[in-house]
Structures are given as structure tokens and as C-alpha cells.
Amino acid sequence: MRLFGKTTIDFMGKRKLWYLVSGSLIGIGLISLLIKGVDLGIDFLGGTEIVVKFEKAVQISDVRSAMDKLGINQAEIKTFGSDREILLRTPQQGEGTVVGDRIRSGLATSFPDNPFTVLKEDKIGPKVGAELRRDAMYAVVASLLAIMLYVAFRFKFIYGVGAVVALFHDVLVTLGIISLANGLIPGLNLEISQNMIAAFLTLVGLSVNDTVVIFDRIRENQKIFRSMKLVEVINKSLNETLSRTIITSGTIFLVLIVLLIFGGEVNRGFAFALTIGIITGTYSSIYIASAIVVEWANRAQRKAELID
Amino acid sequence: MRKNRNKLILIGLSVLLALYFLYPTYRDYQLHKQLRSLTGADSLTFVEQNEKAIRENRMKRIKLGLDLQGGMRVVLEVNVLKLLEDLAKNRDDAFTAVLKQVREEAKTSEESPVLLLRRAFEVRQIRMSRYYLALRNTNDDVAKYLEDESVKAIDRGIEIVRNRVDQYGVSEPSIQKLGGTRIIVELPGATNENEVRQLLQGTALLEFKLLKDSDLSYRVMETIDKTLAAASGKDSVAAKKDTTAEADMTPEEFAKKHPFFGIAIIDPQNAPGEAFVLEENKLKVQHILDREDIQQLIPRDLQFLWSAKTRTGGEGKKIFTLYAVKATPELTGGVITNARATIDPSFNQPIVTMEMNNEGSREWARITGANINKRIAIVMDNSIFSAPVVRSKITGGNSQIEGMENIDEARLLEIVLKAGALPAPVEIVEHRSVGPSLGEDSIRAGLLSAGLATLLTVIFMVLYYHTGGGVADLALVFCLLFVLAVLAAFQGTLTLPGIAGIILTLAVAVDANVLIYERIREETATGKTLRAAIDAGYEKAWTAIFDSNLTTFITGLILFQFGSGPVQGFALTLMIGIAASMFSAIFITRVIFEMLTEKSAATVNFG
Numbered sequence: 001m002r003l004f005g006k007t008t009i010d011f012m013g014k015r016k017l018w019y020l021v022s023g024s025l026i027g028i029g030l031i032s033l034l035i036k037g038v039d040l041g042i043d044f045l046g047g048t049e050i051v052v053k054f055e056k057a058v059q060i061s062d063v064r065s066a067m068d069k070l071g072i073n074q075a076e077i078k079t080f081g082s083d084r085e086i087l088l089r090t091p092q093q094g095e096g097t098v099v100g101d102r103i104r105s106g107l108a109t110s111f112p113d114n115p116f117t118v119l120k121e122d123k124i125g126p127k128v129g130a131e132l133r134r135d136a137m138y139a140v141v142a143s144l145l146a147i148m149l150y151v152a153f154r155f156k157f158i159y160g161v162g163a164v165v166a167l168f169h170d171v172l173v174t175l176g177i178i179s180l181a182n183g184l185i186p187g188l189n190l191e192i193s194q195n196m197i198a199a200f201l202t203l204v205g206l207s208v209n210d211t212v213v214i215f216d217r218i219r220e221n222q223k224i225f226r227s228m229k230l231v232e233v234i235n236k237s238l239n240e241t242l243s244r245t246i247i248t249s250g251t252i253f254l255v256l257i258v259l260l261i262f263g264g265e266v267n268r269g270f271a272f273a274l275t276i277g278i279i280t281g282t283y284s285s286i287y288i289a290s291a292i293v294v295e296w297a298n299r300a301q302r303k304a305e306l307i308d
Numbered sequence: 309m310r311k312n313r314n315k316l317i318l319i320g321l322s323v324l325l326a327l328y329f330l331y332p333t334y335r336d337y338q339l340h341k342q343l344r345s346l347t348g349a350d351s352l353t354f355v356e357q358n359e360k361a362i363r364e365n366r367m368k369r370i371k372l373g374l375d376l377q378g379g380m381r382v383v384l385e386v387n388v389l390k391l392l393e394d395l396a397k398n399r400d401d402a403f404t405a406v407l408k409q410v411r412e413e414a415k416t417s418e419e420s421p422v423l424l425l426r427r428a429f430e431v432r433q434i435r436m437s438r439y440y441l442a443l444r445n446t447n448d449d450v451a452k453y454l455e456d457e458s459v460k461a462i463d464r465g466i467e468i469v470r471n472r473v474d475q476y477g478v479s480e481p482s483i484q485k486l487g488g489t490r491i492i493v494e495l496p497g498a499t500n501e502n503e504v505r506q507l508l509q510g511t512a513l514l515e516f517k518l519l520k521d522s523d524l525s526y527r528v529m530e531t532i533d534k535t536l537a538a539a540s541g542k543d544s545v546a547a548k549k550d551t552t553a554e555a556d557m558t559p560e561e562f563a564k565k566h567p568f569f570g571i572a573i574i575d576p577q578n579a580p581g582e583a584f585v586l587e588e589n590k591l592k593v594q595h596i597l598d599r600e601d602i603q604q605l606i607p608r609d610l611q612f613l614w615s616a617k618t619r620t621g622g623e624g625k626k627i628f629t630l631y632a633v634k635a636t637p638e639l640t641g642g643v644i645t646n647a648r649a650t651i652d653p654s655f656n657q658p659i660v661t662m663e664m665n666n667e668g669s670r671e672w673a674r675i676t677g678a679n680i681n682k683r684i685a686i687v688m689d690n691s692i693f694s695a696p697v698v699r700s701k702i703t704g705g706n707s708q709i710e711g712m713e714n715i716d717e718a719r720l721l722e723i724v725l726k727a728g729a730l731p732a733p734v735e736i737v738e739h740r741s742v743g744p745s746l747g748e749d750s751i752r753a754g755l756l757s758a759g760l761a762t763l764l765t766v767i768f769m770v771l772y773y774h775t776g777g778g779v780a781d782l783a784l785v786f787c788l789l790f791v792l793a794v795l796a797a798f799q800g801t802l803t804l805p806g807i808a809g810i811i812l813t814l815a816v817a818v819d820a821n822v823l824i825y826e827r828i829r830e831e832t833a834t835g836k837t838l839r840a841a842i843d844a845g846y847e848k849a850w851t852a853i854f855d856s857n858l859t860t861f862i863t864g865l866i867l868f869q870f871g872s873g874p875v876q877g878f879a880l881t882l883m884i885g886i887a888a889s890m891f892s893a894i895f896i897t898r899v900i901f902e903m904l905t906e907k908s909a910a911t912v913n914f915g
Contacts, residue, residue, distance in 0.1 A: 255761040
């Protein structure tokens with residue numbers, strides 16, 4: 001079976017149009033990030049979070065009034081999967097696990113004929129939250145740096161820059177879409193937790209994987225077709241790797257869709273971020289990473305012509 | 309075939325090794341399935357018969373993370389400020405004011421509380437020695453002393469927590485020191501929140517208890533033994549009439565006749581009052597002691613307590629000691645003001661010195677005076693850490709404890725004695741618990757999605773690449789096998805993000821084959837023979853696979869370094885997976901193709 005024959009698409013010719021698309025996507029994302037922001041998870045905020053499963057369905061409003069009675073008024077309350085499972089979160093801190101205890105006993109008195117079990121309880125101190133936030137930042141920055149250095153070392157410096165700009169693009173687009181989609185799709189929990197950071201780093205890994213395969217082909221073709229213009233070499237390489245790009249990304253996409261649907265509540269946000277990531281990661285290898293190399297080559301050529 | 313012999317041997321060996329590491333996981337699953345199908349007495353006998361197998365397989369299987377099996381993870385932090393307050397002498401208004409200021413600063417500052425305290429004192433031009441150590445000491449001395457004390461406090465905290473967790477009896481608890489001031493406690497399967505909280509918080513109870521007279525302890529144990537023998541041996545008349553001298557009996561015969569002494573072994577010559585119990589029998593003995601009919605045989609003021617640590621006996625087996633002590637303590641640890649482990653210069657032996665306050669010294673003199681040549685146990689939270697013999701009446705409150713085997717043992721005793729003097733103020737800074745039902749749901753969802761994703765990928769590969777796809781699918785199976793085996797071999801823990809990592813690994817493995825096959829198709833299109841196309845395909849795809857996998861590996865490495873808990877689990881499986889996929893997707897498939905094309909090129913087809 002063959003989905004693609006030999007193609008001769010002029011990828012780089014239309015790159016300016018795609019800059020516009022990327023630019024507006026990032027723009028919309030940034031606006032959403034500024035206005036709507038993202039939800040930070042309990043890991044990074046600190047506070048108490050508890051997920052309970054009731055025997056019968058409950059109304060969020062009833063749970064909220066139960067919490068108000070307890071004096072836990074900044075609580076965030078939402079369903080977690082089904083309408084019998086409720087997630088409660090409050091930034092309130094107390095010695096040890098007193099806040100969690102209060103919530104549990106409060107729920108028990110407010111819903112006497114609807115017993116519940118605690119599925120999950122997390123308490124993160126404010127200092128720990130700040131540390132986890134810092135560690136996550138370090139992890140993201142360090143991996144971007146390491147990738148840039150490695151690609152620059154294996155190829156040329158500008159390739160490293162192209163790869164990392166593409167990664168920034170992917171992270172920004174995905175973050176923007178997460179900000180936009182958050183709260184719109186029921187049952188999809190899109191807060192930034194430690195798992196979500198892992199998802200972002202994975203999408204960084206997958207995206208750079210894709211970029212490197214294309215760069216590898218460009219490097220090879222440059223050796224074979226020495227007199228060919230760089231734009232043409234890049235176009236040729238993109239066409240030659242197109243089949244692989246689509247097959248691999250398509251397979252991963254398939255896997256992620258399965259994870260998104262069947263992976264369970266806990267993995268859903270993770271799978272969503274990666275699904276967006278694999279799309280933008282595949283796209284950015286072509287229209288950001290490779291395109292930046294083209295722009296750079298064009299500029300160098302113009303400079304050379306000016307000197308002549 | 310001959311050309312590939314070495315490669316085939318290598319592949320065969322790795323598969324065998326993988327199966328060897330995975331077997332305990334399979335056995336553990338099987339044993340538990342069997343155990344679940346049994347009830348009541350049947351399950352008890354099953355556990356007894358297969359005790360060794362259950363324990364060993366359990367140790368070597370792939371461990372499941374807390375998110376998959378449920379349980380609790382608690383991070384405790386030593387409250388250094390509280391410690392600084394407890395350590396200070398002559399606390400006055402000036403001190404309280406300084407401490408209040410430091411407490412505010414510490415909320416946002418990254419610097420150590422000792423440093424903040426020192427700065428606050430220096431700004432006010434107060435010498436720290438007014439409150440700590442002696443007046444002649446400089447601020448440097450005091451700061452060093454306070455830093456030392458906070459490090460010791462964490463050790464004390466760990467020892468207290470470990471002792472209690474060991475008694476609580478969770479399987480596979482993990483207690484680790486994190487950085488300078490934190491303790492991570494993980495209790496898989498623990499669900500009772502209140503119990504666990506009590507376990508981890510609150511001050512340790514240190515007591516001095518008199519050991520019971522060894523004749524009396526022996527008689528009590530003998531009664532227990534006889535009662536048990538009578539209960540179980542009613543039908544075996546032979547046992548009663550048995551005239552064989554006890555020394556000539558085989559261990560089996562002895563154990564049959566003496567249900568208690570068979571597992572709680574007495575050394576009549578050297579230590580008749582205490583029993584030695586193999587680690588694996590400890591629970592059994594405890595069960596016997598807890599039985600209501602047995603409890604009635606034990607005098608009211610006698611209490612059986614376990615040693616906190618094991619000794620290593622013959623065949624490297626771990627042995628606990630069971631002591632009989634007087635239930636009412638002679639003295640509690642609050643009277644201890646200091647304890648220190650040192651080496652006695654004159655005998656070059658490790659010793660521990662202990663100081664008491666005035667009130668304690670008076671009591672101590674009376675107790676030691678009345679009990680010369682008897683043993684007093686040092687008990688923390690109901691575990692005995694040492695049971696030294698009283699040599700003489702101790703007046704003035706300064707005691708010296710000898711007979712430790714090494715300095716580590718002495719240090720442990722110092723920690724324990726200090727726990728009475730200076731509680732390690734720990735507080736919970738992070739607490740996560742996952743209920744077992746969420747864990748089950750997660751496993752089901754994780755396995756379902758992993759299975760489905762693999763199935764879809766496998767079908768697609770065969771459809772798209774025909775024989776090539778089939779070979780790639782085989783490589784996928786090998787890859788999965790290797791990842792799980794490495795995880796088992798390094799006693800890694802499988803978490804939910806870890807499963808996600810494995811799924812992504814499979815994607816990476818498929819990608820390597822896609823890269824190779826696309827190349828082979830290109831090479832075939834240029835008119836090469838299949839054999840030549842395969843060689844060229846592998847060769848040309850190699851740099852792309854290597855570079856792309858290495859960059860992904862680097863991300864994994866960084867994740868592992870900076871991430872915590874769940875993220876690390878993900879990074880670990882991703883890294884193992886990349887290594888495994890390189891081996892299976894490149895090396896193994898190549899060998900398979902070479903063997904297939906050797907026979908007849910027509911059998912191979914890349915679609």
C-alpha cells in the first residue's frame with residue numbers, strides 16, 4: 001500500500017503565507033493567555049485538593065453551599081469524569097491535613113444519605129509548590145538549550161536556532177490552544193500540572209525528532225547536489241521525507257487519539273496537549289525550522305550580492 | 309545463516325534474560341490470583357505453604373506506583389524554627405521578637421533559617437551565645453552548632469518514622485531523605501488516613517523499662533508453648549509419648565512438639581529470658597501473642613516487646629529479639645537533656661553518654677541502685693533499641709552505655725535517646741493519597757489504551773508495509789519485552805505516566821522502521837535489487853534515527869533530572885524505551901531480513 005507517490009510540492013514557496021497562519025495562531029493564543037490565562041494545578045499553586053466519589057449523583061451547587069458553611073469559600077468545585085465524582089480544591093493551607101479533614105467531615109454531614117469514598121487527596125505546602133514551579137521551569141529551559149546545542153553541533157548553528165524557534169512555536173501554540181479550550185469541553189481537565197509539563201517536554205521531543213529527520217535529509221542532499229540552491233535542496237528533502245513524516249505522525253496521532261478517548265481521566269489532559277503538539281510539531285518542522293534556514297540562507301546571499 | 313550466528317545468539321540471550329527478569333512478575337500475578345480465589349482457612353494455609361515464593365517474587369516483580377495501586381505519599385519537613393526555639397536557653401522578650409521576625413522572613417526566603425536568625429541577631433548586635441551554647445562561644449560556633457542540630461533532627465525524624473512504619477506493617481514502605489530537611493514516606497496500599505497521620509506526626513515516646521527476670525519470662529513462654537501444643541496435638545498421641553531426647557529431634561519434630569519454641573528460639577545457656585525469631589516468623593509470633601487465650605496466660609505487668617533492629621544470624625537470615633519487660637516504665641525520656649555517641653579513648657570502644665536533668669538524675673539513681681546487674685531496656689514507641697545491664701548505682705545523672713558493636717549502632721542509640729530529650733518537630737508539607745479504586749480504574753484505562761493503540765499500530769503496519777510491517781511488529785513485541793524486563797531488573801516502578809512513556813516508545817520504535825522502509829522503497833525505485841536496497845536503506849536511515857533518538861533521549865534525561873515523582877517515571881520508561889527500540893527496531897529486524905532474503909528474496913515485500 002502506498003499513500004504517497006513521488007511528490008514535487010513547493011513547500012518553501014508558500015512559506016510567507018504560513019508565517020501569517022502561525023503568527024495569528026500564536027497571537028490568538030497569547031491574547032487568550034493574557035485574558036483567560038491557564039489554570040495552574042495544585043502541584044504548582046499549593047493548597048488542598050480532594051476528589052470524592054458519591055454513591056448517587058450530586059449537584060455542584062449543593063457541594064458549594066456545603067463548603068460555604070464550612071468557611072471554605074474560595075474553593076473550586078467541578079466534576080471529575082462522571083457527575084458522581086467531584087473535585088474540590090482550595091488554596092487554603094492548614095497545619096498538616098486539617099483542611100482535607102474539614103472538607104471530608106463537612107461533606108459527610110451535608111450529605112448524610114449519600115456516602116462517598118475519597119479517590120484522591122493532595123496537599124501541597126506553599127513552599128513545595130513554588131519549588132515544583134521552579135523545577136518545571138528549569139526542566140523546560142534546560143531541555144530547549146540542550147536540544148539547541150546538540151542540533152547545532154550535529155548540523156550547523158542556524159539549524160539549531162531553527163529547531164529551537166520551531167519548539168517555541170509549538171509550545172506557544174499548544175499553550176494558547178489549551179488556554180482557549182480550557183473549560184469548553186466537559187470532562188477534559190486542562191490545568192497545568194506536573195503531568196502536563198511532562199506532556200510539553202514530550203511534544204518538544206517529538207517535534208525535534210521530526211525536525212532532525214528532515215535536517216538529516218537536507219544534510220545528505222546538500223552533499224549530493226552541491227550546485228543546487230538551498231531552497232531547492234530543502235524542497236526536495238521535504239518531498240522525499242513527506243511520506244515518512246505523514247506515516248509516523250499519523251501513527252502517533254492514532255495512538256494519542258486512543259489515549260485521549262480510553263486513557264482515563266488522569267491521562268486525558270496529557271493526551272490532549274500531545275495531540276495538539278504532534279500536529280504543530282509536524283507542521284513546524286517544515287514551515288518554521290526549515291523555513292528559518294531558508295530565510296537565513298537568503299539573507300546571507302543578499303549580503304554577498306551587496307558586497308559584490 | 310552462519311554469518312548471523314553470533315547475532316542470533318545475542319538476540320536469543322537478550323530474550324532469555326528478559327524473560328528471566330520478567331518471570332517473578334508473572335509468578336507474583338499468578339500467586340495473587342490463586343490467593344484471591346481462596347477464602348478463610350484455605351488462603352491462610354496457601355500463604356503458609358508458599359510463603360517463601362510469595363515473598364521472593366514480590367520483591368523482584370515490577371512495582372506499581374502509588375497512582376496505580378493506591379496508597380499514600382507524604383513529605384515531612386523538619387520545622388527548623390521550632391527546633392531553634394526549643395534549643396534556646398534563657399528565652400526573653402528580645403529573643404521572642406527576633407524569632408518572630410525570622411519566622412516572617414523564612415516564609416519567603418530561600419536561605420537557611422539559621423542564617424536568617426544569625427543576621428537578625430547581628431543587626432541588633434546581640435551575641436547568639438546569650439541563648440545558645442556557652443557565653444565564650446562566637447557566633448560562628450553557634451551557627452555551626454545550630455546547623456548540626458538541624459541535620460541531626462532530620463535523622464531523628466527518619467528514625468522515629470521508620471520505627472513506627474515498620475511496626476505498622478505496610479508492605480514495601482519507602483522512607484527517603486530528600487535534601488537537607490525533608491523526608492519522603494511512601495506507603496503503598498495504605499488507605500487509613502487517620503492512622504497514617506498519627507504514625508507520622510506527634511512526638512516519639514521514649515521509656516526505660518525493666519527487663520523481667522529471665523526465669524519468669526521463660527516460664528511464661530513455656531506456658532504459651534504448652535498451651536499451643538495441647539491445642540494442636542490432641543490427636544497426635546505419639547507426640548506426647550515421645551521419649552526421644554529433645555536434643556536428638558530433627559527441627560521438624562521439635563517444631564511439631566513445640567509450636568511456640570519452634571519459631572521463637574531460646575538460648576538457655578546465654579539468654580534464657582529472650583527469644584530469637586526469624587524475620588519471616590515475626591508476624592506469626594505476634595499473631596500468637598495477640599490471641600485472646602494466649603493473652604490470658606501473660607501476667608498483667610509483663611509485656612512482650614520486639615527489638616527495633618534485626619541481627620544477622622546464620623545463613624544471612626535476619627533475626628528479631630523478643631523481650632519480656634515490665635509493662636510500667638521506670639522513667640520516661642523527657643528527663644534526658646543530652647546524649648552523645650563517642651569512642652571511649654581508654655578501650656577504643658563505641659559508647660553513648662547520656663545526661664539527665666536534676667529530677668531525672670534523682671530517679672535514675674534510685675532505679676539503678678535498686679536494680680544492679682539487671683537489664684533496663686531503652687524503648688522508643690514500643691520497640692527496644694538497647695537493653696544494657698546496670699553495673700552500678702548512677703548518681704549525678706551522667707550515664708555511659710557500652711557494648712555497642714560499632715559506632716553506627718552507638719549513633720542510632722544517640723538518635724533514639726535524643727528523641728526523648730528533643731523531639732524532632734516535623735510537619736507534613738506534601739501529602740498525596742490515591743484511593744485503591746482510582747488506582748484500579750487507572751490501570752484498566754492505561755492497559756486498555758496501551759493494548760488498543762498497539763493493536764491499531766500493528767494492523768496498520770502490516771497493511772502498509774506487508775512483510776516489512778510484520779517484521780516491524782515483531783520488533784515492537786521485543787521492544788515491549790525489553791522495556792518491561794529492564795524495569796523489573798532495576799526494580800523500577802511503573803506509574804501511569806510511565807505507561808504513557810511506553811506507548812510513546814512504541815511510536816518511536818515504529819518511526820525507526822518507517823524511516824528504514826521508506827528508504828528501502830526509495831532505493832528499490834532506483835532499480836536496486838532487494839538485498840542491495842535493504843542494505844542501503846538501513847545504512848542511510850541510520851543517521852536520522854540516531855540523531856532524532858538521541859535528542860529525544862536528551863529530553864528524557866533532563867526530565868529525569870529535574871522532574872519529580874510521576875514525571876521521573878515517565879522519563880525513565882522513555883529512556884529505557886529508546887535504547888530498547890534502537891536494539892529491536894534496527895538490529896533485530898535487520899537480522900530477520902538477512903535471514904529471510906538468504907532463503908529466497910521473494911518472501912520479503914515492503915508493500
